[in-house]
Amino acid sequence: MTAEAPVPLLRAEGLSRHVEGRPLWQRLRLELRESERLAVVGPSGSGKTLLLRALAGLDVLEHGVVYLDERPQTRWAMPDFRSRVMYLPQRPALGTGTVLDELRQPFSLKVHAGKQFNKARAAELLVALGRPASFLTLNLSTLSGGEQQTVALIRALLLDPAVLLLDEATASLDPEAARLAEAELLRWNEVPGRALIWVSHDPAQRERIATHHLDIQRVSVPAQATTERLPA
Numbered sequence: 001m002t003a004e005a006p007v008p009l010l011r012a013e014g015l016s017r018h019v020e021g022r023p024l025w026q027r028l029r030l031e032l033r034e035s036e037r038l039a040v041v042g043p044s045g046s047g048k049t050l051l052l053r054a055l056a057g058l059d060v061l062e063h064g065v066v067y068l069d070e071r072p073q074t075r076w077a078m079p080d081f082r083s084r085v086m087y088l089p090q091r092p093a094l095g096t097g098t099v100l101d102e103l104r105q106p107f108s109l110k111v112h113a114g115k116q117f118n119k120a121r122a123a124e125l126l127v128a129l130g131r132p133a134s135f136l137t138l139n140l141s142t143l144s145g146g147e148q149q150t151v152a153l154i155r156a157l158l159l160d161p162a163v164l165l166l167d168e169a170t171a172s173l174d175p176e177a178a179r180l181a182e183a184e185l186l187r188w189n190e191v192p193g194r195a196l197i198w199v200s201h202d203p204a205q206r207e208r209i210a211t212h213h214l215d216i217q218r219v220s221v222p223a224q225a226t227t228e229r230l231p232a
């Protein structure tokens with residue numbers, strides 16, 4: 001008897017998107033199961049960011065349905081959905097104050113009421129990502145683009161979503177810091193019930209990270225949209 005495939009954490013059926021009359025992806029279908037890491041591939045302007053935003057419930061869906069745990073996005077309270085499917089933009093929006101303030105702030109929101117901010121864990125993640133724990137005291141206004149990406153990544157990891165949608169999440173980091181971020185995300189992904197989608201222009205990074213890939217350009221050819229498992 002063969003084991004049944006686990007139910008997808010995130011599933012999308014029949015997604016289409018046009019921009020000013022130009023079709024981007026059409027009839028897109030994808031499935032993301034726990035422990036999977038899907039790399040989305042495509043040239044600039046092909047709609048990768050718009051796809052991640054649609055999956056996160058940040059853009060209106062033109063056509064199609066996104067399911068989380070097999071429940072349609074429209075039947076989730078959006079704050080709950082977005083706390084489980086978390087989008088990390090390439091240029092994160094941070095608030096004011098210190099890094100510590102930024103990491104602590106979301107825990108005051110009702111949607112995260114069941115979670116506790118853990119400063120020691122925040123410091124541990126900083127060190128894992130190549131920053132000293134004293135980084136917590138820095139003012140957000142002084143941070144470089146790469147440092148901002150690091151803070152946004154740690155904020156997301158502390159909030160413990162089921163699905164991370166990473167939009168060129170290491171693009172502003174130096175190669176060493178990017179490798180540390182990759183390693184931390186692989187560790188995060190080892191815990192059951194988690195999966196991620198990663199948009200990256202770096203083929204070597206996709207090779208290191210992904211278990212599956214989705215070529216967004218092929219998606220615009222009807223019925224070709226699919227996720228493919230990469231060779232082991």
Ligand SMILES: Nc1ncnc2c1ncn2[C@@H]1O[C@H](COP(=O)(O)OP(=O)(O)OP(=O)(O)O)[C@@H](O)[C@H]1O
Pocket residue numbers: 019020024042043044045046047048049050051
């Ligand atoms: N809110 C919007 N309104 C209208 N057009 C948009 C909007 N957002 C993006 N676009 C356009 O949609 C297309 C796809 O944009 P998107 O940012 O998703 O591409 P991408 O594949 O992520 O590109 P890159 O690799 O350069 O980040 C682009 O032509 C962009 O100009």
